[in-house]
Amino acid sequence: MAKIIVMTSGKGGVGKTTSSAAISSGLAMRGHKTVVIDFDIGLRNLDLVMNCERRVVYDFVNVINGEATLKQALIKDKRIENLFILPASQTRDKDALKKEGVEKVLDELAAEGFEYIICDSPAGIEHGAYMALYFADEAIVVANPEVSSVRDSDRILGILQSKSRKAEKGEHVEEHLLLTRYNPERVEKGEMLAVEDVQEILATKLLGVIPECESVLKASNQGVPVIHDKSSKAGLAYDDAVARLLGEEKEHRFLTAEHKGLFQRLFRRSA
Amino acid sequence: MRLIDYFTRKRVNSASIAKERLQVIVAHERNKRQQPDYLPQLQKDIMEVIRKYVDVDMENIDVQLDNNGSCAVLELNVTLPDSSDAA
Numbered sequence: 001m002a003k004i005i006v007m008t009s010g011k012g013g014v015g016k017t018t019s020s021a022a023i024s025s026g027l028a029m030r031g032h033k034t035v036v037i038d039f040d041i042g043l044r045n046l047d048l049v050m051n052c053e054r055r056v057v058y059d060f061v062n063v064i065n066g067e068a069t070l071k072q073a074l075i076k077d078k079r080i081e082n083l084f085i086l087p088a089s090q091t092r093d094k095d096a097l098k099k100e101g102v103e104k105v106l107d108e109l110a111a112e113g114f115e116y117i118i119c120d121s122p123a124g125i126e127h128g129a130y131m132a133l134y135f136a137d138e139a140i141v142v143a144n145p146e147v148s149s150v151r152d153s154d155r156i157l158g159i160l161q162s163k164s165r166k167a168e169k170g171e172h173v174e175e176h177l178l179l180t181r182y183n184p185e186r187v188e189k190g191e192m193l194a195v196e197d198v199q200e201i202l203a204t205k206l207l208g209v210i211p212e213c214e215s216v217l218k219a220s221n222q223g224v225p226v227i228h229d230k231s232s233k234a235g236l237a238y239d240d241a242v243a244r245l246l247g248e249e250k251e252h253r254f255l256t257a258e259h260k261g262l263f264q265r266l267f268r269r270s271a
Numbered sequence: 272m273r274l275i276d277y278f279t280r281k282r283v284n285s286a287s288i289a290k291e292r293l294q295v296i297v298a299h300e301r302n303k304r305q306q307p308d309y310l311p312q313l314q315k316d317i318m319e320v321i322r323k324y325v326d327v328d329m330e331n332i333d334v335q336l337d338n339n340g341s342c343a344v345l346e347l348n349v350t351l352p353d354s355s356d357a358a
Contacts, residue, residue, distance in 0.1 A: 146289075147293055150293050151293060151296060151297060151300075154297045155300070158300075158301065158304045187286070190283075190285065190286045191285055191286060193286050193289050193290060197290045201290070201293050201294060202297075
């Protein structure tokens with residue numbers, strides 16, 4: 001049976017699309033047939049992050065409206081077997097996503113044998129975000145260690161617990177917290193909320209902590225999800241998060257600052 | 272800045288301020304979220320009734336629903352104006 005996972009946050013710019021690209025790639029790398037759907041109608045960007053922007057012919061809304069078949073709209077990833085992308089439409093009609101239409105596409109994907117369906121939610125708590133989370137079995141709430149992001153995450157958790165299909169049926173969506181742009185140096189200086197603080201406030205199981213890392217921007221520049229970069233901390237942290245999502249026990253890494261010695265400090269520039 | 276100030280000034284731990292502020296606002300918002308939808312209307316209706324007898328402001332009426340395990344308690348707090356004003 002297909003597992004539907006929504007990547008959501010409330011606040012924009014915290015790393016939903018980056019995380020959707022990385023986690024869907026990670027699941028496919030481990031052999032699971034995975035599709036990632038961009039729900040950000042009118043502001044499509046997942047295609048760019050996954051380097052398939054020039055291969056988009058049909059989109060999610062075309063499939064819902066019956067203007068294209070699912071097979072025509074799905075884009076196969078060039079790097080990984082088992083990974084497909086369903087791009088968002090660039091229409092300005094915000095209500096193009098109807099509940100019945102979304103359900104039909106999700107059912108069809110499940111029938112095609114997809115094991116994981118990752119729904120990349122738009123920011124906000126309006127229709128698009130609601131459609132992305134409504135059918136979810138699990139939710140990955142992406143947050144930054146920063147006040148507005150944490151507050152919005154709590155709102156989204158409230159919506160998941162009351163407005164999702166599972167909630168309506170009296171069941172509950174399994175929630176995971178993914179903390180991104182974490183800077184251990186600033187945490188040690190008391191300038192940034194620590195992972196324990198965010199967890200205490202949100203009371204949600206921690207899926208992973210992605211350190212703030214230069215590799216993330218480099219990856220999106222090139223359209224290669226950062227999980228492919230096995231030399232980067234962010235890439236490795238995403239890989240751990242995928243393992244945890246699949247039920248493996250993994251200790252969290254990159255939570256403490258690296259203390260540079262005098263020698264390293266002196267020669268930092270030349271290094 | 273005087274030199275002495277530089278050495279004696281305390282480092283402000285802004286992260287702990289953030290945590291405290293978040294704990295307060297998140298608890299407040301969760302509480303509101305769990306309230307039934309009829310609560311604001313109930314508050315208005317109660318105010319109408321009280322206003323028939325005493326002149327009070329909306330701010331002086333506080334309606335809260337607290338869940339204590341198996342039972343819910345509807346708490347109504349009305350601050351009446353000083354009797355000297357009422358006359």
